[in-house]
Amino acid sequence: MDRQEWIDRNRKYSVIDSASGFALNLAGMKFTPAQLDALKPKFAAAHQEMVKLEAGAVKNPDEKRQVTHFTDRAAYPSDPVFAEVEAFAAALRSGELKGGTGKKFEQLVVNGIGGSALGPQLMQFALNGPYWNELTEAKRQGWLRIYFVDNTDPAGVKDALAALDLEKTLVLSVSKSGGTQETKNNTIAFAHAFAAAKLSFVRHAAAITMAGSELDRQARSEGWLKVIPMAESIGGRTSETSVVGHLPAALAGVDFRSFIAGACHMDQLTRDPEILANPAYALAATWHIAGNGKGDRNMVIVPYSDRLVLLSRYMQQLVMESLGKEKDLDGKTVHQGLNVFGNKGGTDAHAFIQQLNDGRDDFFVTFIESLQDAMEIPIPGGVTMGDYLHGFETGLSNALLERGRQVIQIQIAKVDAFNLGMLIALYERAVAVYAELVHINAFNQPGVQAYKLASKGVIELTLAVQAAVGKLAGWKGSAADFAAKAGLDASQLVEIEGLLARLAANSDTRPIGAVKPKRRFDAQAASWIYEF
């Protein structure tokens, strides 16, 4: 392509919102006008579905529910819950509402996983930065430090406890269903920790969950400090603009109203039926063409911004959990999906981007640039540090294009709440309309059922193994011997061996009754031997 064609293509395939300074530039993607035209009927149909969605149709047929994240957020700032959350946060900040021993709350544990954690983590990192917790109370203007416990790893709890002063800590458990096992486990762990410190957990506990859920019932019956309801019609991975994003943000001093305003502004832009006037549709169109409607290229997301390093992790959930589906809406097996990864530029140029330049041509990359620099840092020679960051981005983009690789460029005015809202709303809409193009349900996650069931089976086996070990003091033998001796299902030998290995590794801190299982390797038998 000669330079003039390239310049024209940039003009033709840029979607610019002059009000916010947002721009999406798709010139670096390989598609022809004919390919875009061919998608028009699909988009016309998809657009009708998006209209229905916003009008309240059941768009998640598996769960028989509406999908209201696009519409609820416009109404949310005038909802009484919004005011309640703000008032709660203000009361903690001012010290009007104190912990059980009369101390001001200074630390917040957000206990949630997946959709209940990734959005709050992204927002906290993007808007308050990596070192927020280390800033003085004055620099934080009285807002709370934040800690995320987003798994069921004892190490995560231990690390948080080492940094927390429980007398000043609020534990916020977030689970839409209220039954998420990982979150439940952490609630139990913190309740134990408070009890061990002779503190009242319930006076330091808050919850966000659906009304009537297991967590809701527990929190209300025990008299937790605060329980905030969340809507059934908002899925976890699209809950960041709801109370799930709001409460942690409010407690850390984030201007959530501005974040919502940004999301709603993008919602306005992305209700346009014209593909090239609608940044979400334009984005989805290029994803579809690049990946042959099957996700044949990985989506690499590289924001040129330290503060946005978690964006790709957030988008990874949003895109892959929404689009990674076995069946389409007619029940046909399609194995859809779209892989997402990336960290941040220019750093990634010193890491995996060697492969993007030279290696497999199996991706398209999305660069996201903030026009405004956080600070002017002059570098001798007449430019600033920000000019270098921009120079590296432009240089890399040109080098990739030169080699025939595909590049999307997004500009935002700056990294702030409004623009973060725009970015999230953009991808939420792009994912929803892409799902329509490939005729799948973007709002369920059926794939997790199988593994949850299988995990339950392992927990049952764990109990059986422990019970047997407890009765076999003094015994020794292989895992197969053990299964036979204990009358356990020998077909589960692989799982049993895994459980015995753990019992042996943890026996010092967790004996099974009087038994402290050990293991040693018998080289001749090529097998571990366990001793109880």
Added chain:
Amino acid sequence: MDRQEWIDRNRKYSVIDSASGFALNLAGMKFTPAQLDALKPKFAAAHQEMVKLEAGAVKNPDEKRQVTHFTDRAAYPSDPVFAEVEAFAAALRSGELKGGTGKKFEQLVVNGIGGSALGPQLMQFALNGPYWNELTEAKRQGWLRIYFVDNTDPAGVKDALAALDLEKTLVLSVSKSGGTQETKNNTIAFAHAFAAAKLSFVRHAAAITMAGSELDRQARSEGWLKVIPMAESIGGRTSETSVVGHLPAALAGVDFRSFIAGACHMDQLTRDPEILANPAYALAATWHIAGNGKGDRNMVIVPYSDRLVLLSRYMQQLVMESLGKEKDLDGKTVHQGLNVFGNKGGTDAHAFIQQLNDGRDDFFVTFIESLQDAMEIPIPGGVTMGDYLHGFETGLSNALLERGRQVIQIQIAKVDAFNLGMLIALYERAVAVYAELVHINAFNQPGVQAYKLASKGVIELTLAVQAAVGKLAGWKGSAADFAAKAGLDASQLVEIEGLLARLAANSDTRPIGAVKPKRRFDAQAASWIYEF
């Protein structure tokens, strides 16, 4: 596969190191004995190359250098540099060596990018945890807090400065070549910040770089507190077991000797010529078979450990920068590569793993499990939190296998320095031998040259644009008008528009002489209009 076959396959394709408790289980990968056999001649040749590599052959022909990370680390603990680093760290910890104003060093800035940052970040997070910086001096036993500045984003510098007390801060600049622009920019930024605070930067500055490099000359001529040399024969992405990993680790109280011991232990295990006795060869063999020797499947790395969340980012660089190559060793165009992504389990099961379960079958996943729990947290019902983590891993693995997906499982005894050393050495060797199998140079990164050159061009254009803007006070028009007016190359209009957008966005904090560029969108012309 029936259960007995499955159990036999687990036994047959597990590589167990009983001394350390390490195990690699490849049973969940789809390969036949015949496919493994077919690789034997390739492995025999590759093994000879690995032997040559360790004997000191030039294995990076582009850069005409040896590759010594496997061998140097065995000797490193008895090298005088090792003792020098430990003594330096001890002197800072004790306060024997103080900052320019006589205060004890309490904070360390690691200024480095790519290979100079990812390893230290991984190690710090894995061994000292996410909240190390928030722990009291007593809990840190006098060791330093750590901050990473790993880009050239002014936001990164600003965030670090907000958390730092410069009188107590050591800035460690790490650049093998000594000419890395991003690192140089940060050095300049910190030198400015110290000067602005009327503090002596050189009494707070240290460097790790090759003897004779630009950074080395600067540090020595200015009299920096410490300069530690690094070997030319160790590449950035394999430098974590060298002084690059050592100095930051030592300053944060990490037992680096144990880390090296772990790496060397794995080096011993991975010098075995037999594929199934050598965990690195076995791993590389399954990568090769799964991806048809071309990386046709993404490598998803999911450690079931909060502390290891950065492992996939580290492996992403190690694998993709090493294997993502255009040419093979004979100059043939091959476009090799192997995509890597992932975060941590069980968390990821609530994010992208929906797609792995149900969506595209275009990956293999590697689960990494620590047998020892960080803490015993009992959950009502008779199991612990760690049992749940294990249960979720096993359940997910079984669910994936049930659906015909491919799974590698790695067990380590616990998350500590020794085991981290083992993991890093395992993947270093696997990558090196895989590169031999596909006949590429694993140790160069030619793809970055093109983008560095292109970036340099953008910086030159930046200077030209700024110079022109400074002379055009009162002028207004489009970017095209500007290019014509200023006599700039109109073929670079896309780049010029990008630069003008930045000047407008930052004009309040960075006027160009007397000019504060603004822009507004002219809807009729569908173009930004700039006003100087």
